[in-house]
Amino acid sequence: MEVIRLDQVSLLRRTQEEFSYDLKKTLLSVLEGKYRKPTKKNVLDSIDLVVDKGEKIGVIGANGSGKSTMLKVICGILQPTSGTVRVRGKIAPLIELGAGFDPEISVMDNISLYGVLLGFSRAAMKERTSSILEFAELQDYALVPVKALSSGMVARLGFAIATDIQPDILILDEVLSVGDESFKNKCKQRIDRFWDNNATVLVVSHDLRFIQQSCTRGIWLEKGKLRFLGSANDAVDYYLKSLN
Numbered sequence: 225m226e227v228i229r230l231d232q233v234s235l236l237r238r239t240q241e242e243f244s245y246d247l248k249k250t251l252l253s254v255l256e257g258k259y260r261k262p263t264k265k266n267v268l269d270s271i272d273l274v275v276d277k278g279e280k281i282g283v284i285g286a287n288g289s290g291k292s293t294m295l296k297v298i299c300g301i302l303q304p305t306s307g308t309v310r311v312r313g314k315i316a317p318l319i320e321l322g323a324g325f326d327p328e329i330s331v332m333d334n335i336s337l338y339g340v341l342l343g344f345s346r347a348a349m350k351e352r353t354s355s356i357l358e359f360a361e362l363q364d365y366a367l368v369p370v371k372a373l374s375s376g377m378v379a380r381l382g383f384a385i386a387t388d389i390q391p392d393i394l395i396l397d398e399v400l401s402v403g404d405e406s407f408k409n410k411c412k413q414r415i416d417r418f419w420d421n422n423a424t425v426l427v428v429s430h431d432l433r434f435i436q437q438s439c440t441r442g443i444w445l446e447k448g449k450l451r452f453l454g455s456a457n458d459a460v461d462y463y464l465k466s467l468n
């Protein structure tokens with residue numbers, strides 16, 4: 225059964241998008257004659273992809289080739305400039321953990337808010353609050369505003385919410401570096417369980433051996449284009465050959 229489908233997905237980004245808010249920097253570069261108008265770049269270029277239930281897909285490619293962007297488009301964090309994305313089932317996006325939190329409101333209220341963003345009802349989130357707090361080891365912080373948590377605690381909370389129930393689709397960006405060593409182990413166990421329970425998995429990693437050992441299929445992206453889609457072993461081989 226098909227659970228993810230991308231048809232001709234492209235995403236354009238301004239090359240200086242991240243810096244455009246820095247007026248002082250922009251003015252200085254104008255005065256120094258160094259200012260260049262931002263140009264647009266195809267970060268994803270006409271991607272077609274169909275993923276069936278239970279597949280484990282490894283996404284590989286050089287830095288900046290569009291791997292994280294593709295995952296964000298699948299999760300709905302980014303909208304494509306053109307093309308369509310269809311996803312069927314509950315998705316656990318383990319990327320940019322906690323990016324959707326409101327720092328001013330309490331941990332408990334953020335659990336409801338984040339859950340609703342992920343597509344759960346408020347009532348369902350109320351029922352899950354205690355198990356989420358327990359997994360994140362934040363029971364004593366339920367009423368504290370999120371801005372008072374450490375960044376590791378924020379990531380733990382994001383992970384706990386996104387994985388409180390078995391997702392149909394698991395999206396992983398690189399090796400998770402959530403919290404301290406003991407918490408990392410807990411996360412790994414949870415991911416392994418989902419992995420074994422027939423979840424569909426998309427994982428970005430530079431660890432090519434891990435991709436070969438753990439994934440059924442591989443995607444090689446190059447400058448936003450899908451260069452290869454096939455067995456994980458072949459994807460790694462072709463990618464490595466391109467580097468020589």
Ligand SMILES: Nc1ncnc2c1ncn2[C@@H]1O[C@H](COP(=O)(O)OP(=O)(O)OP(=O)(O)O)[C@@H](O)[C@H]1O
Nearest residue numbers: 237238241242267286287288289290291292293294
């Ligand atoms: N917020 C942003 N604004 C503008 N351009 C961006 C932004 N985020 C990423 N890009 C650009 O999009 C391209 C793809 O980035 P992406 O993070 O998807 O690559 P990646 O393959 O995951 O790289 P890496 O292996 O380094 O994590 C890069 O050229 C990057 O500069």
